[in-house]
Amino acid sequence: MSTNDTLPGAAAPAERGTAADRGAADRVRKRLSGGAASLAALVIAVVWTLPTAGLFISSFRPAEQIRATGWWTFFGSPEVTLDNYRDVLFGNANDGRLASHFVNSFVITLPSTVFVLGVAALAAYALAWIDFRGRDWVFLGIFALQIVPLQMSLVPLLRFFSQGVSVGGAQLLPAWELSGAMAFTNVWVAHTIFGLPLGIFLMHNFISQLPKSLFEAARVDGAGHGTIFRKVVLPLIAPALVSLGIFQFLWVWNDLLVALIFAGGDTATAPLTVRLAELAGTRGEAWHRLTAGAFVSIIVPLIVFFLLQRYFVRGLLAGSVKG
Amino acid sequence: MEFSFLNELPKLVWMLIGIVAFLGVIGLMLVLLDAPRSRRDRWQAAFFLGPAAVLILGGLVYPVIRTTVLSFHDRNGDVFVGLANYLWMFQRPEILQVLLNTLLWVLFAPAMATAVGLLYAVLIDRSRFESVAKSLVFMPMAISFVGASIIWRFVYAYRPADQEQYGLFNQIVVWFGGEPRLWLLEQPLNTFLLILVLIWVQAGFAMVVLSAAIKAIPAEIVEAARIDGAGPWQLFSRITLPSVWPTLLVVLITISVQTLKIFDIVRTMTGGNYGTSVIANEMYSQAFSQGQVGQGSALAVFLFVLVIPLVAFQIRRNRKARELT
Numbered sequence: 001m002s003t004n005d006t007l008p009g010a011a012a013p014a015e016r017g018t019a020a021d022r023g024a025a026d027r028v029r030k031r032l033s034g035g036a037a038s039l040a041a042l043v044i045a046v047v048w049t050l051p052t053a054g055l056f057i058s059s060f061r062p063a064e065q066i067r068a069t070g071w072w073t074f075f076g077s078p079e080v081t082l083d084n085y086r087d088v089l090f091g092n093a094n095d096g097r098l099a100s101h102f103v104n105s106f107v108i109t110l111p112s113t114v115f116v117l118g119v120a121a122l123a124a125y126a127l128a129w130i131d132f133r134g135r136d137w138v139f140l141g142i143f144a145l146q147i148v149p150l151q152m153s154l155v156p157l158l159r160f161f162s163q164g165v166s167v168g169g170a171q172l173l174p175a176w177e178l179s180g181a182m183a184f185t186n187v188w189v190a191h192t193i194f195g196l197p198l199g200i201f202l203m204h205n206f207i208s209q210l211p212k213s214l215f216e217a218a219r220v221d222g223a224g225h226g227t228i229f230r231k232v233v234l235p236l237i238a239p240a241l242v243s244l245g246i247f248q249f250l251w252v253w254n255d256l257l258v259a260l261i262f263a264g265g266d267t268a269t270a271p272l273t274v275r276l277a278e279l280a281g282t283r284g285e286a287w288h289r290l291t292a293g294a295f296v297s298i299i300v301p302l303i304v305f306f307l308l309q310r311y312f313v314r315g316l317l318a319g320s321v322k323g
Numbered sequence: 324m325e326f327s328f329l330n331e332l333p334k335l336v337w338m339l340i341g342i343v344a345f346l347g348v349i350g351l352m353l354v355l356l357d358a359p360r361s362r363r364d365r366w367q368a369a370f371f372l373g374p375a376a377v378l379i380l381g382g383l384v385y386p387v388i389r390t391t392v393l394s395f396h397d398r399n400g401d402v403f404v405g406l407a408n409y410l411w412m413f414q415r416p417e418i419l420q421v422l423l424n425t426l427l428w429v430l431f432a433p434a435m436a437t438a439v440g441l442l443y444a445v446l447i448d449r450s451r452f453e454s455v456a457k458s459l460v461f462m463p464m465a466i467s468f469v470g471a472s473i474i475w476r477f478v479y480a481y482r483p484a485d486q487e488q489y490g491l492f493n494q495i496v497v498w499f500g501g502e503p504r505l506w507l508l509e510q511p512l513n514t515f516l517l518i519l520v521l522i523w524v525q526a527g528f529a530m531v532v533l534s535a536a537i538k539a540i541p542a543e544i545v546e547a548a549r550i551d552g553a554g555p556w557q558l559f560s561r562i563t564l565p566s567v568w569p570t571l572l573v574v575l576i577t578i579s580v581q582t583l584k585i586f587d588i589v590r591t592m593t594g595g596n597y598g599t600s601v602i603a604n605e606m607y608s609q610a611f612s613q614g615q616v617g618q619g620s621a622l623a624v625f626l627f628v629l630v631i632p633l634v635a636f637q638i639r640r641n642r643k644a645r646e647l648t
Contacts, residue, residue: 041446041456044439048460048523051474054491058477070489103331107338114342118349119374126371130364138372145383147634149584151606151623155393155616156386181337188341193382196375224357225367230350254467256587257603261611273469277591280473287477287489294473298466305465309458312465317535 059084059295063288084292098272098296105271105297107184108263109252112191116248117241119192120199121207125229127200128208129215139204146197153193154261161186161262183269190262191255195248206240207233243311250301250312272297387627394620408621418605424514425601428585432521433578437571439522440529445563448537457534461527468524468587475520476592479506510598517599520588525581529574536570537563573640576633583629602626 058071060080089099126132127139165173178185210233218228252258256273263269270278276293279286305312356370393400394408412418440460447456463471480490484503488494493503507513540563548562564571586603589595595604602622610619 037446041443041450044443044446045456045459048463048526050491051478051523052462052466055474055477066489068489069487070491070494072491072494100331103334107334111338111341111345115345118345119378122349122371123375126368130368130371132365132368142375142379143638145379147580147630148383148387149603149623149626149630151584151603152390152627153383153386154623155610155620156389157382160381181333184334184337185341189378190382193378196379197383200375225364225371226353226356229371230353250465254469256467256469256590257607260607273467273587276473277469277587280469280476280591281594285480287480290473291477294470298470301465301467302462305462306458309461313531317532 055291055294058287059291061288066287066291084288085296088289088292089296098275098293101270101272101275102296104184104263104269105253105273105300107181108187108191108259108269108271109249111184111188112195112252113245113248115188115192116195116199117245120196120203120244121234121237121241122229123196123200124203124207125225125233127204129228130225142197142200146201148197150194150257154257157190157193158261180268184263187259187262187269190258191252194258195251199244199248202244203237203240206237210236239311239314242308243314246304246308246312249304253301390620390623393616394624396617396620398615398617400616404617408617409625411618412621412625417600420598421600421602421605424599425583427511427514428518428521428582428601429579431515432518432525432582432585433575435518436522436525436578437529437533437575439526440531440574441533441567441571443526444530444534444537445559448534457531460530463524464527466524468520468585469591471520471524472588472591475516475523476507479516481505507593507599508597513593513597514599517588517592520592521582521585525578529578532574533567533570536567540566569640573637576637580630580633583626583633602629 054071057074058066060082061071061074061084062079062081063084065079089097089102091097123142127135127142161176164171164175176186214232215228218232223231253271254273255271256277259271259274260277263271263274272293276290276297279290279293352370356367395403395405397404397407412422443456443460447453450456466474478491479493480488481493481503482488482490484497488497488503490503492506497503506516544566545558545562548558553561584603585601586607589599589601589604590607593599595601595608600608603626606619606622606626608619609615609622
């Protein structure tokens, strides 16, 4: 994993370090010399890995063994089964039937991610390269909105979906009475709204750093903003889109609160997180279900994480160590 | 009813319709926008900013105002009650407990996560296994709080003393000759056990960001300090720590903001029972389970007020950094 590559100008300090440097930390480590330092690092690494490993191993053990002995006894008498996964994914409704919720998680996450990327990229372009009065104030306002806790929006937004908009008794917008698969639209919109402030901020960081000459040249050639955005900006901001996309994807996939409120609890729309939290509450001791279930929900983020770790770290550094 | 893929099909179709329609509309607009007559900057800006503006004004700005107004009203939002909801918050012992718990979270989680992250980053810096070692501690960042909570509930799991333990925590207690206990019911220890879960998740974030900062310390400074005879602890306290201090503050504040809003862990581990509830969880219970919209809104506003100084500090730092470059 390399943490040295960053968005241009996003985390400048990180770019200076090279493998050849002899950093301060290096000295500290050397002087603490092997023993104590390595041991401490090892202890942390083990404590951080063991709980996940325990759950992972347990999820493949037969149910009666999970109930009888600790997972650490697994290595004495290894016995592997996929029954837990089969039951929790496709079994009867009491066991979770997570396959259906797995689909829900996807159906919630993909559009929420695409919408944020699209809307944020457009807005960031306007804020960076189109001249209009009050531009800086708009940007400052969006920046400030990053701090608003979700909790401030939940009640009014839910009322908007369930009751529509009415001013002084006159119904301006009807309630969104979406049923079946279309009920997902509420969650998409909610997630898109909550993802926008950070999304616009990150995209603006990136788009505003593109060289000015690029835009001047395109203008001279007679291109309008629409063409410039499509043909010049989009190809250049692909890496930033990937970074933001991973963030939004993981955020939405892992979210509980927004889904709990806007997707409801029934099988039709609830994502994995909502169903799992429910199982943990009602069937807290059914570990053969919970271990396998937890892994079903964890596996997608882990794949995304390990495949795209470089982009993930980049985005992280861009968001938090700006300047 | 069995699981069948046919039942899932409408969802996937609706998802595709959603994505294609969204991309289609944007693409079309981008093309139409360059029709010669509409080339006024103001109109073009309106198109580019329009979707974001509608969503942000309707979904964030208006709700913030509305929630603030609701916090001064009764449970249905009809009758103005002045400060009653806020007085309720600071007078009811169970809500004071919630506020105290939130304080404990903010005092311990960010500091411990950052400390572990920094220690680990220093220890593994430039070691042979650096990238693997980093991945191990960073991995919990990708796991949902719900997943992390289940992982740790399994660690804290309890069996009566006469049976074999399958929870790692209780097994270790037994190995050392102790009695297994229902850890999540033990107040106030249970709050700290929940805080541990957040530390476990966030330490990786602190580690990755601080590691980047450590690598950015100029080699000459370290060399000079060494020639002057600085020992390892002096190097750490006089060189490493001051150099990464600004980054450390940012990490601390970022985690603090997250901690203030923590909800999922409490919800999944204990449901907010046994004296473990925090503001965000209580807000959810009040507004959505018990239908006390006024009281829920007051809690939301209080949470907002707590976050403001932290973020104001961060923005000021950002400004300063931008002026320097």
